[in-house]
Structure formats: structure tokens, C-alpha cells
Amino acid sequence: MRSIQRNAACVAAISILLAALSLFVRPTMILGRVVESFDAIPKSVGGWTGHDVDPGSAPQLLPNSSILMRDYHTAKGQGANLTIVYGLDIADIHNPEYCFAGQGWATLAARTVTLRPATGAAHPVRILLLNETRSGRYVCMYWYAGPDGSKGTLSSQRFESWKTAFLTGRVRPSALVRVLVPVSDDQQAAERAVISLASLIDAPIRRMVSSQPRTVHAGRAIGE
DSSP: OHHHHHHHHHHHHHHHHHHHHHTTTSTHHHHOEEOOOOTTSOSEETTEEEEEOOOTTHHHHSTTSEEEEEEEEOTTOOEEEEEEEEESOGGGOOOHHHHHHHTTOEEEEEEEEEEOOSSSOOEEEEEEEEEETTTEEEEEEEEEEETTEEESSHHHHHHHHHHHHHHHSOOOOEEEEEEEEEOSSOHHHHHHHHHHHHHHHHHHHHHHHTSOOOEEETTEEOOO
């Protein structure tokens, strides 16, 4: 009898926990779509100059988040692409490795390293060596930024977001940050370029995700 009671209590506790967590799986259905201009992310920084590019169909695929796609270049001709997916809905944030595989890119190597930004705390990031049949090889670095620090894996950022929402009742923003650099002749030079740009934009991104974003819902502004 006691065993049955214990099992029933465990089932009840798990059900309550799952019900509570389910409230935060799609939080922006309640809070609205994030609207972000990304003006805080500098277009000129440390020898890099950037210009925004059309994100194409991405806003339709991720309707709850704001998306930045920006191409940077240096005076020496080194290019890089910065992509940021930023919002309150952690379900909008994805794993680039799965995304690349779905688009036909091959991952030749992958590892986790520590990024030591120009200012702020060091944190883990993922570095990938990719190959695309038509355009060649690329070095990719990505990480997840949130108000409580940056994470190297999606599962870590999701846990942090859900934990904060569960404990405080407040949904806080998350961002996927991805830097992509083509490999011309020297893979190490491409990796240095990825690290250079990432270390310079890390602090502005941290400041951005530390503020509650402006959102819209049903055609009207909810927050500033």
C-alpha cells in the first residue's frame, strides 16, 4: 500500500513539474514577438566593417524572434558573416550543427573551446570546420547568450531559461550567436578571424540580452 502511495505521489509531483514547465516552453505566445534593431551591435569595430543583409525567409520561419544577418570585412579582404537569433522564445533558438546538416553542409571537425573576449568573462563556444560542395570550406563559431552568462550548448541555455522562468515567473531573453568565415588557403587564419570578430562583439551582445527587450503582440507595443 505504501509503495502504491509513493508511486502516486511521484507521478503527481512529476505531473505538476511538467505542467509548470509547459507554461514556459512557448513563452512568447503570451509575451509577444521581440522587436530589436540591433543598433547596439557595432558595424565598425576593431578593423571590421559591416553591413546588414536581407535574412530572406528566416523571419517567417522564426516569427517570435528578431534576426540579424550582417556581413563584415577587413581592409585586407577578410570576410565574415554574423547571424543573431534573439528572442524570448527559447524554442526559436536552434543548434547550428543540425541546421547545417539539413542544408547539406558536412561537418569535418568540431570542438568546444574557450572564448576570451576583449572585455567580460571567458565562456565556452563551439568551433566547426564545415564543407559545402559549391562554396568550399568555412570555420564557424557559435554560442548562446543570456542575461546569466553565455553557454556553449543549446541544452545549457534552455535549462537556464526554463529554470529562471520557473523560479521567478519572468521570461528572460536568449540569443544564438553565429560567426562564419570562409577558408581561403589557411584554416588557422580563418579561425583567428572568427575569434577576432567574436571577441569584439561579445560584450555588446551581453549588454543587449541583459535588458528586457521590446515586444509586440496583437499589433501593439507591450514593452520598451
